[in-house]
Amino acid sequence: MKHIKTQLAVIGLAGISMALVGCNEEKTTAAAAPASVSPQKMADALFTVMEADRATYTQKVLKRLVKEEKLIKASEHWKDDKALPLPAQMFRMASERAAENSSDFSYSLISAWPINKQNEPKTAAEKEGVKFIEDNPGKRFYKEEKLGGTTYFTAIYPDVAVSSACSSCHNDHKDSPKTDFKVGDTMGGVVIRIPL
Amino acid sequence: MKSSNKKWWAMWTVSTLLLIGYYAYAMTNGDESNFLPGPSSHGHYQIELACDTCHGEAFAGPEIMQKACVGCHSEELERVEDSHPRKKFTDPRNVDQLEQLDARYCVTCHNEHRIEITDETGVTLPSDFCLLCHQDIAEDRESHRDLEFNTCANSGCHNYHDNKALYEDFLVKHADEEATNGHAVLPERNLAAFINAISDRPLSSLMASDADMPNTVTQDDIVILSWSASAHARNGINCSACHMSSYVADDRWNKSPSEAVCKECHAKEQEGFLASRHGMRTAQEMSAMSPSFARLAMKQKSHEQSLSCHSCHDSHRYNTVEAAVEACIGCHDDKHTLAYKASPHYQLWQQELAGTLPEGSGVSCSSCHLPREIIRERGHQRTAVQHNQNDFLRPNEKMIRPVCLKCHGLGFTFNALADEALIEKNFTGKPEKTVASIEMALKRERTDKKKAN
Numbered sequence: 001m002k003h004i005k006t007q008l009a010v011i012g013l014a015g016i017s018m019a020l021v022g023c024n025e026e027k028t029t030a031a032a033a034p035a036s037v038s039p040q041k042m043a044d045a046l047f048t049v050m051e052a053d054r055a056t057y058t059q060k061v062l063k064r065l066v067k068e069e070k071l072i073k074a075s076e077h078w079k080d081d082k083a084l085p086l087p088a089q090m091f092r093m094a095s096e097r098a099a100e101n102s103s104d105f106s107y108s109l110i111s112a113w114p115i116n117k118q119n120e121p122k123t124a125a126e127k128e129g130v131k132f133i134e135d136n137p138g139k140r141f142y143k144e145e146k147l148g149g150t151t152y153f154t155a156i157y158p159d160v161a162v163s164s165a166c167s168s169c170h171n172d173h174k175d176s177p178k179t180d181f182k183v184g185d186t187m188g189g190v191v192i193r194i195p196l
Numbered sequence: 197m198k199s200s201n202k203k204w205w206a207m208w209t210v211s212t213l214l215l216i217g218y219y220a221y222a223m224t225n226g227d228e229s230n231f232l233p234g235p236s237s238h239g240h241y242q243i244e245l246a247c248d249t250c251h252g253e254a255f256a257g258p259e260i261m262q263k264a265c266v267g268c269h270s271e272e273l274e275r276v277e278d279s280h281p282r283k284k285f286t287d288p289r290n291v292d293q294l295e296q297l298d299a300r301y302c303v304t305c306h307n308e309h310r311i312e313i314t315d316e317t318g319v320t321l322p323s324d325f326c327l328l329c330h331q332d333i334a335e336d337r338e339s340h341r342d343l344e345f346n347t348c349a350n351s352g353c354h355n356y357h358d359n360k361a362l363y364e365d366f367l368v369k370h371a372d373e374e375a376t377n378g379h380a381v382l383p384e385r386n387l388a389a390f391i392n393a394i395s396d397r398p399l400s401s402l403m404a405s406d407a408d409m410p411n412t413v414t415q416d417d418i419v420i421l422s423w424s425a426s427a428h429a430r431n432g433i434n435c436s437a438c439h440m441s442s443y444v445a446d447d448r449w450n451k452s453p454s455e456a457v458c459k460e461c462h463a464k465e466q467e468g469f470l471a472s473r474h475g476m477r478t479a480q481e482m483s484a485m486s487p488s489f490a491r492l493a494m495k496q497k498s499h500e501q502s503l504s505c506h507s508c509h510d511s512h513r514y515n516t517v518e519a520a521v522e523a524c525i526g527c528h529d530d531k532h533t534l535a536y537k538a539s540p541h542y543q544l545w546q547q548e549l550a551g552t553l554p555e556g557s558g559v560s561c562s563s564c565h566l567p568r569e570i571i572r573e574r575g576h577q578r579t580a581v582q583h584n585q586n587d588f589l590r591p592n593e594k595m596i597r598p599v600c601l602k603c604h605g606l607g608f609t610f611n612a613l614a615d616e617a618l619i620e621k622n623f624t625g626k627p628e629k630t631v632a633s634i635e636m637a638l639k640r641e642r643t644d645k646k647k648a649n
Contacts, residue, residue, distance in 0.1 A: 193289075
């Protein structure tokens with residue numbers, strides 16, 4: 001009997017030590033369920049990546065090659081003109097690519113003064129959110145909305161003219177309804193939607 | 197139960213069993229024509245009995261059908277930079293629009309087996325469907341105020357998928373072009389140079405005496421003569437390359453090599469052929485397309501033919517000059533085809549053949565319907581002949597950039613393609629239609645500049 005008890009104790013100790021050795025993995029798996037990321041945190045994180053990618057492309061690729069080294073142009077018709085896509089086009093292309101690969105979230109660029117009218121605020125949340133980010137510079141807008149039977153967590157982030165290239169390109173474009181954007185202006189918003 | 201009721205029940209049972217038996221027999225014997233809900237469009241009727249190609253094996257839902265559409269058509273849509281790709285419509289913000297027109301699915305606009313409402317571009321919606329999403333266009337474009345919504349897709353204006361030659365800045369850029377660039381030539385075909393570039397054994401020209409068939413094969417002087425005058429002999433492709441191709445496992449002499457052998461050097465061309473009206477049945481492993489099965493007018497004498505590489509490219513001679521005109525005319529019997537030999541395009545073709553114009557100046561049937569493309573293959577650039585004529589057919593603005601603009605100005609092209617009578621005459625004469633799109637774009641450019649100043 002004693003022998004059996006010893007055996008059980010050994011097995012028990014071995015189990016504990018194995019658990020301790022693998023504790024990092026255990027912790028991750030065990031912690032994942034209760035501490036899930038809130039939709040707002042997920043949206044904020046997605047926005048951080050989007051903004052970082054766009055800023056990196058704008059500064060490290062576009063600004064360097066177009067403005068400083070004058071090696072290549074950037075153009076709306078980048079394929080025909082054998083040029084670099086504009087940052088907003090890169091953003092949209094990536095958003096469409098993401099939409100092809102995932103239905104866990106979607107994102108787009110909207111504005112009260114869009115070059116393409118299809119990108120003006122459409123849903124009630126978009127209309128409210130775009131107004132909010134214009135009226136409250138630097139603030140973000142969050143709301144739940146129901147579209148086509150699905151409830152979404154919708155976040156709208158201000159899209160600010162970070163350089164004169166943003167404002168002048170929009171001001172000069174013949175399809176732009178606004179011609180007096182300045183650096184620092186909120187030109188529109190990035191909408192991120194997460195189905196709940 | 198009354199005896200008359202019994203009689204009716206018996207009749208119902210027997211007729212039901214007969215019907216079930218009939219359809220079961222039809223299904224198991226491969227005759228699925230009974231299950232067609234209606235005649236198919238001109239684009240698909242050739243393969244309408246290969247039901248699974250579009251419907252999937254278990255008649256699955258819309259996603260499977262969408263996958264089937266994309267399976268055949270995605271490459272073209274990508275090449276023309278589709279203006280309304282599915283990925284633009286999956287964003288939930290478009291849900292209201294999708295209720296009007298579910299642009300995520302091809303079948304929303306291209307509803308198959310509804311031939312009575314199918315137009316020549318395969319669309320089954322009323323022609324003013326653009327209205328559903330763009331009803332407020334007149335607010336943004338004064339020039340569009342008096343236009344009807346069923347004129348949006350007129351030649352030279354808009355196209356749902358392919359606007360590569362129709363966007364405003366393109367119109368402005370090409371506004372001042374002459375009707376014809378008299379010095380234009382098509383890209384030179386250079387397959388031999390390409391093969392030499394990728395091969396470690398450079399090919400050299402061969403003569404009749406170089407023919408390398410084994411002694412066991414009976415020599416046919418006409419065949420050897422035909423081959424020795426061909427581009428194959430000129431570029432070092434000997435008998436064994438096709439008849440003893442390593443593609444055939446045991447390297448024995450094969451009297452009638454399959455077309456899998458052609459693919460070894462002409463893969464891109466064969467891929468186009470299999471996607472085309474000529475080869476789509478073969479691609480589905482059905483009996484090959486025959487002119488007798490065509491919906492277009494075909495010459496009676498061609499009805500017995502079945503289409504393969506060799507129906508246009510005669511074996512051994514592989515004469516591309518004949519393939520470019522005579523092969524087409526041998527079958528096609530519509531007004532446009534019949535008018536070709538009286539056209540200025542044909543005159544140029546004859547002058548090229550006579551050597552009075554440089555190579556590539558002539559305009560054959562294939563110059564426009566099987567155009568030459570510059571492609572990249574295995575890290576090298578080469579000229580390929582696109583054998584899928586469907587990519588350049590309907591609506592005819594699909595031809596503008598890959599074909600017409602090679603020699604003509606944009607304005608002239610728009611006017612010519614809008615003039616159906618001129619097309620019927622195979623472009624003999626001058627366009628009598630005037631498309632306003634370039635003028636509209638220029639006008640807007642002028643007003644915009646004024647605004648800027």
